[in-house]
Amino acid sequence: MSKSGISESAIAAFTASERARFIENNPTSIGLAKRAKANLFNGVPMHWMSDWSMPSPLFVQRAKGARFTDVDGHEYIDFCLGDTGTMFGHSPDPVARAIAEQANNGLTTMLPGEDAVVCGELLAERFGLPYWQVTATATDANRYVLRWARAITKRNVLLVFDGCYHGTVDDVMVRYRDGKTVPRAGLVGQAYDLTQYSRSIPFNDVDALETALAQGDVCALMCEPAMTNIGMVLPDPGFLQKCRELTLKYGSLLVIDETHTISTGLGGCTRQWDLKPDFFVVGKPIAGGIPCAVFGVTEQVALAMRDAQKTVSEESSGHGHSGMGTTLSANSLAMRCMRVSLEEVMTESAYQHMLPLASGLAQGLRYLFKHHQLNWSVTELGARCEFQFCATSPRTGAQAEAAFHDSLQMALHLYLINRGILITPFHNMTLCCPQTSHADVDRLIGELDSALTTLLALPG
Numbered sequence: 018m019s020k021s022g023i024s025e026s027a028i029a030a031f032t033a034s035e036r037a038r039f040i041e042n043n044p045t046s047i048g049l050a051k052r053a054k055a056n057l058f059n060g061v062p063m064h065w066m067s068d069w070s071m072p073s074p075l076f077v078q079r080a081k082g083a084r085f086t087d088v089d090g091h092e093y094i095d096f097c098l099g100d101t102g103t104m105f106g107h108s109p110d111p112v113a114r115a116i117a118e119q120a121n122n123g124l125t126t127m128l129p130g131e132d133a134v135v136c137g138e139l140l141a142e143r144f145g146l147p148y149w150q151v152t153a154t155a156t157d158a159n160r161y162v163l164r165w166a167r168a169i170t171k172r173n174v175l176l177v178f179d180g181c182y183h184g185t186v187d188d189v190m191v192r193y194r195d196g197k198t199v200p201r202a203g204l205v206g207q208a209y210d211l212t213q214y215s216r217s218i219p220f221n222d223v224d225a226l227e228t229a230l231a232q233g234d235v236c237a238l239m240c241e242p243a244m245t246n247i248g249m250v251l252p253d254p255g256f257l258q259k260c261r262e263l264t265l266k267y268g269s270l271l272v273i274d275e276t277h278t279i280s281t282g283l284g285g286c287t288r289q290w291d292l293k294p295d296f297f298v299v300g301k302p303i304a305g306g307i308p309c310a311v312f313g314v315t316e317q318v319a320l321a322m323r324d325a326q327k328t329v330s331e332e333s334s335g336h337g338h339s340g341m342g343t344t345l346s347a348n349s350l351a352m353r354c355m356r357v358s359l360e361e362v363m364t365e366s367a368y369q370h371m372l373p374l375a376s377g378l379a380q381g382l383r384y385l386f387k388h389h390q391l392n393w394s395v396t397e398l399g400a401r402c403e404f405q406f407c408a409t410s411p412r413t414g415a416q417a418e419a420a421f422h423d424s425l426q427m428a429l430h431l432y433l434i435n436r437g438i439l440i441t442p443f444h445n446m447t448l449c450c451p452q453t454s455h456a457d458v459d460r461l462i463g464e465l466d467s468a469l470t471t472l473l474a475l476p477g
């Protein structure tokens with residue numbers, strides 16, 4: 018019997034029957050997957066789209082609110098929501114209208130419009146930092162923040178927590194193993210040694226944090242307020258305050274990446290928990306699902322950025338490249354969508370619907386696992402919740418990783434997909450959006466109940 022309480026042979030039998038069911042029920046998706054192999058590498062437009070639990074990629078026809086329909090006509094309740102990109106529902110009406118309006122008014126011009134000014138005002142009011150920049154993705158935002166942090170502090174080392182993810186930023190691709198920073202496994206084409214300028218330490222470890230910062234070479238600590246990419250790991254009481262206190266003590270900047278933790282409530286953890294970062298980052302849902310991300314800075318950081326900019330500009334006689342910015346960053350369509358998203362979609366009333374639903378889902382999951390005598394934990398963060406195959410919620414990335422049971426996770430996900438429910442792949446995370454209903458939550462719990470009943474009845 019594995020540590021999750023479910024045997025590998027039961028999982029194998031269960032998975033075989035679910036794979037057969039998927040293949041039988043999805044002839045159109047399977048036909049498209051075959052066709053796609055001719056011209057898309059691995060048959061998908063982005064490689065990780067083939068890493069899900071299905072035996073062949075699922076092709077989507079349409080998505081709206083909390084639901085999408087696949088090309089074979091099955092309807093799904095979506096608890097993945099584009100892994101947060103559509104945390105406020107697919108194609109929210111105000112964003113859909115904004116896209117239609119903007120469609121004939123120019124999509125990208127390399128110049129700002131009034132929407133940019135309004136977005137700056139709304140962002141400052143929402144998140145509490147006075148100055149903002151807009152990028153195409155959260156990956157880009159984090160990459161540029163790191164450049165600024167290095168330029169300002171004239172230090173090179175980035176400090177991150179073991180098991181973090183902040184997008185495909187090279188510098189964060191490190192892990193903590195046996196007291197040392199090592200490159201993350203699985204990187205393709207990594208030419209240089211990432212451990213030279215990146216340091217990784219365990220989450221929730223104040224001593225390790227102080228030791229890492231005390232070396233005096235750390236430009237910034239980049240972190241999520243709660244880890245969400247290796248399963249969910251919540252901060253110990255007072256840990257984030259220690260992050261602020263110690264970064265200040267040792268002259269390092271604090272970067273809070275709220276790309277996922279924006280699920281916590283209006284203004285993210287930064288506002289809800291009064292985190293006082295030097296840099297604040299949020300991407301994915303900020304423009305309702307249109308590619309867009311932002312980073313905000315304090316008054317003091319903005320002053321230091323101006324100084325750094327002046328020095329660099331003098332060195333390059335004004336003709337250099339900053340190493341930041343992509344051509345489509347802050348394009349007219351993204352700015353229009355971000356404006357309406359902040360004004361009409363990402364609102365207090367949206368959170369008021371999402372938070373109690375997610376909390377009810379977490380309660381339902383706890384009850385379900387107890388009922389099946391499974392020692393699995395459930396962690397909540399606002400509209401987001403996660404179940405993990407371990408008895409108590411993990412405190413570090415390594416503990417969260419130790420609770421992974423990939424074959425079981427994929428078996429459960431596939432069972433749910435075969436019954437019209439999608440949860441976030443690669444771990445067991447769910448999000449509730451403003452259109453998710455109590456009945457949807459009950460369906461998820463009911464189907465998971467049936468999955469566990471079936472699995473546990475199989476010979477171990």
Ligand code: PMP
Nearest residue numbers: 154155156182183184274276277
């Ligand atoms: N930061 C965090 C915390 C994330 O979870 C992610 C993506 N999962 C990113 C940044 C990067 O976002 P994107 O892939 O949209 O660049």
